[in-house]
Amino acid sequence: MIRVLLAEDQAMVRGALAALLTLEGDIEVVAEVSRGDEVIATALKAQPDVVLLDIEMPGQSGLDVLTDLRAKLPNARSLILTTFGRPGYLRRAMENGAAGFLLKDAPSRDLAVAIRRANAGERVVDPGLAADALSEGPSPLTDREQEVLSLARTTSTIAEIADRLYLSEGTVRNYLSTAIHKLGAQNRLEATRIAEQKGWL
Amino acid sequence: MIRVLLAEDQAMVRGALAALLTLEGDIEVVAEVSRGDEVIATALKAQPDVVLLDIEMPGQSGLDVLTDLRAKLPNARSLILTTFGRPGYLRRAMENGAAGFLLKDAPSRDLAVAIRRANAGERVVDPGLAADALSEGPSPLTDREQEVLSLARTTSTIAEIADRLYLSEGTVRNYLSTAIHKLGAQNRLEATRIAEQKGWL
DNA sequence: CTGCCCCTGTGACAAATGTCATCCGAAATC
DNA sequence: GATTTCGGATGACATTTGTCACAGGGGCAG
Numbered sequence: 001m002i003r004v005l006l007a008e009d010q011a012m013v014r015g016a017l018a019a020l021l022t023l024e025g026d027i028e029v030v031a032e033v034s035r036g037d038e039v040i041a042t043a044l045k046a047q048p049d050v051v052l053l054d055i056e057m058p059g060q061s062g063l064d065v066l067t068d069l070r071a072k073l074p075n076a077r078s079l080i081l082t083t084f085g086r087p088g089y090l091r092r093a094m095e096n097g098a099a100g101f102l103l104k105d106a107p108s109r110d111l112a113v114a115i116r117r118a119n120a121g122e123r124v125v126d127p128g129l130a131a132d133a134l135s136e137g138p139s140p141l142t143d144r145e146q147e148v149l150s151l152a153r154t155t156s157t158i159a160e161i162a163d164r165l166y167l168s169e170g171t172v173r174n175y176l177s178t179a180i181h182k183l184g185a186q187n188r189l190e191a192t193r194i195a196e197q198k199g200w201l
Numbered sequence: 202m203i204r205v206l207l208a209e210d211q212a213m214v215r216g217a218l219a220a221l222l223t224l225e226g227d228i229e230v231v232a233e234v235s236r237g238d239e240v241i242a243t244a245l246k247a248q249p250d251v252v253l254l255d256i257e258m259p260g261q262s263g264l265d266v267l268t269d270l271r272a273k274l275p276n277a278r279s280l281i282l283t284t285f286g287r288p289g290y291l292r293r294a295m296e297n298g299a300a301g302f303l304l305k306d307a308p309s310r311d312l313a314v315a316i317r318r319a320n321a322g323e324r325v326v327d328p329g330l331a332a333d334a335l336s337e338g339p340s341p342l343t344d345r346e347q348e349v350l351s352l353a354r355t356t357s358t359i360a361e362i363a364d365r366l367y368l369s370e371g372t373v374r375n376y377l378s379t380a381i382h383k384l385g386a387q388n389r390l391e392a393t394r395i396a397e398q399k400g401w402l
Numbered sequence: 403c404t405g406c407c408c409c410t411g412t413g414a415c416a417a418a419t420g421t422c423a424t425c426c427g428a429a430a431t432c
Numbered sequence: 433g434a435t436t437t438c439g440g441a442t443g444a445c446a447t448t449t450g451t452c453a454c455a456g457g458g459g460c461a462g
Contacts, residue, residue, distance in 0.1 A: 010284065015309020016217035023220055083211065108216020142408065156391040158449070171410055177450055187418095188449080189390065190357040345439060359419070372440055378420055388448095389419080405462085411455080419448065424441100431436070 002119045005048035006032045007039050007065070008081070009057045017052070017111070024112045036060030040068050048076055050099075050115050055082040055089060063089065066096035077118045081111075087133040088199025090125070100124030139200040140182045148175040150201045153192045203320045206249035207233045208240050208266070209282070210258045218253070218312070225313045237261030241269050249277055251300075251316050256283040256290060264290065267297035278319045282312075288334035289400025291326070301325030340401040341383045349376040351402045354393045 004021060006029055008014040018029045031046035033039055037059030043051060051069060053062035062080060069078055077099040082089060085103050093101050099118040102110065103126065114124045139146065151161045158176070162169045176188050185191035195201050205222060207230055209215040219230045232247035234240055238260030244252060252270060254263035263281060270279055278300040283290060286304050294302050300319040303311065304327065315325045340347065352362045359377070363370045377389050386392035396402050 010305040012282070012303075012305040012307055012309050012312060013214055013217065016214065016221040019224055019309070020217040020220040022224075081213070102213075104211040104213040106213055108213050108220070111213060144409065156386075156388040167409095168411060170412060173450065174411085174452095175409095177452085180450075185357075186450095187357040343438065368439095369441060371442060374420065375422095375441085376439095378422090381420075387420095403462100406460085407458100408460105409456105409458085412453105414453090415451080417448100417450075419446100421446080422444085424443090426441080427439090429436100429438080432434080 001028045002026055002050060002115060003028055003030045003046070003048045004115060005030060005039070005043055005046055005051045005076075007034075007036065007052065007057065007062065008032075008054040009034050020108055020111065021115075027112060027115060034058075036062060036065050039065045040072055043069065043073050043076060047073075049119050051076050051078040052115070053078055053080050053098075055080060055084070063092050063096060066093065066098055070097040077121075079114060079118050079124070084199070085126070085129050085132075086197065086199025087129075087136040088139060090129055090133040090199070091138065092199070094125075101126070101129065103129075136198060139195075139198070141179055141195070141200060145175050145179045145182070146195075146201065148172055149179045149188075149192055149195055152176065152188050153196070153201065202229045203227055203251060203316060204229055204231045204247070204249045205316060206231060206240070206244055206247055206252045206277075208235075208237065208253065208258065208263065209233075209255040210235050221309055221312065222316075228313060228316060235259075237263060237266050240266045241273055244270065244274050244277060248274075250320050252277050252279040253316070254279055254281050254299075256281060256285070264293050264297060267294065267299055271298040278322070280315060280319050280325070285400070286327070286330050286333075287398065287400025288330075288337040289340060291330055291334040291400070292339065293400070295326075302327070302330065304330075337399060340396075340399075342380055342396070342401060346376050346380045346383075347396075347401065349373055350380045350389075350393055350396055353377065353389050354397065354402065 004027055006014055006018060014032055021027045021029055030048055031042050033042050036057040053065055055062040066078055069076060079100045080093045080098050081102045083104045090101050100114050100123060102114050117124050151164060155161050158169050158172050162172045180191045183191045183194045185194055205228055207215055207219060215233055222228045222230050231249055232243050234243050237258040254266055256263040267279055270277060280301045281294045281299050282303045284305045291302050301315050301324060303315050318325050352365060356362050359370055359373050363373045381392045384392045384395045386395055
């Protein structure tokens with residue numbers, strides 16, 4: 001039996017995935033968590049073979065959990081399961097040691113297949129997505145630019161962004177300006193959309 | 202057997218929900234669709250007792266499908282299953298004749314229960330959500346304001362919005378200004394966020 | 403040691419955005 | 433019939449954003 005830990009924040013989806021996997025004879029869901037920051041502790045107890053990770057979760061992103069997993073449970077293989085096929089997500093997942101990357105758009109029967117392959121030591125990645133990630137290249141933004149742009153998503157005015165980061169307004173305007181330019185956008189709004197869509201935030 | 206039609210755009214989630222329901226002895230998934238605009242045609246063939254509808258779907262929103270369902274399949278009961286517990290969504294769902302409103306955050310065992318109750322002619326709504334929807338009141342925006350604000354989410358400049366709606370830039374600025382004021386926002390950005398969060402767009 | 407890049411900041415300027423007063427015509431309400 | 437409400441528009445104005453040039457300091461690679 002392949003022991004699986006399920007990390008997904010939406011209870012309904014989590015339960016449904018568990019049902020789906022339970023129908024497979026060789027797979028057993030040994031634990032479930034709804035938050036990213038509960039994965040490690042639960043995994044240490046449940047000792048899963050494969051960890052199925054959503055990316056968008058409260059507490060900690062699935063992408064960040066990967067790093068800790070590799071350190072604390074080097075024998076567990078991890079599989080990212082996400083809504084968004086953003087090139088930057090895939091890139092970071094692979095850099096952080098994921099065994100595979102699956103989209104929620106994929107047919108549900110692919111899930112069990114991916115889990116078996118991950119458990120067998122293979123890597124599971126959609127070829128089209130991989131090509132996208134490679135052709136896009138890495139993010140052109142510097143750390144600070146990324147940080148400012150990321151805050152710009154949820155913060156309405158430049159003054160507020162400056163406050164949060166202890167920067168002058170002028171500096172924030174400069175970072176936004178270069179970010180807008182690098183992304184080929186016309187706006188801070190368009191810039192955040194582009195960066196978000198590519199998984200650079 | 203309760204005959205269920207599943208309308209959900211993410212294939213993995215759709216398949217998982219089907220697995221979940223299949224484990225129930227008295228429920229049968231008779232059809233599945235991934236797009237809002239395929240619901241009616243499929244429902245006419247499959248004649249389901251209950252239609253499980255996601256809101257965010259390509260083609261047509263689940264909220265809009267409700268109206269057509271009531272007209273073309275008056276005997277089918279419909280159940281909204283969505284990620285977002287926005288008061289405006291719930292309000293519109295109920296006004297359009299939904300039998301129930303479920304969140305994907307709810308425990309997965311609630312789903313079968315809700316389906317059975319809907320099938321029995323009951324209405325299924327989270328009491329907390331209902332209270333929110335009632336206390337929020339309806340949207341304060343006029344049709345035009347809502348339309349302009351909605352476009353402002355995906356369009357970066359006022360000039361573009363004006364183009365799409367065949368309005369002058371000044372008019373668009375006026376609508377945005379009143380919308381910003383009505384929502385207590387400082388910005389077009391903040392205004393779109395507030396309106397979106399309440400389900401008014 | 404010398405570039406080079408990043409972080410931070412200032413000042414000036416242009417363009418976009420938000421606000422306000424005011425206007426018109428049509429439809430609905432009183 | 434009078435009043436209100438809405439869609440649509442204009443013009444003037446203040447504020448916010450975006451752009452650009454420039455400058456100092458720190459770190460790192462050659």
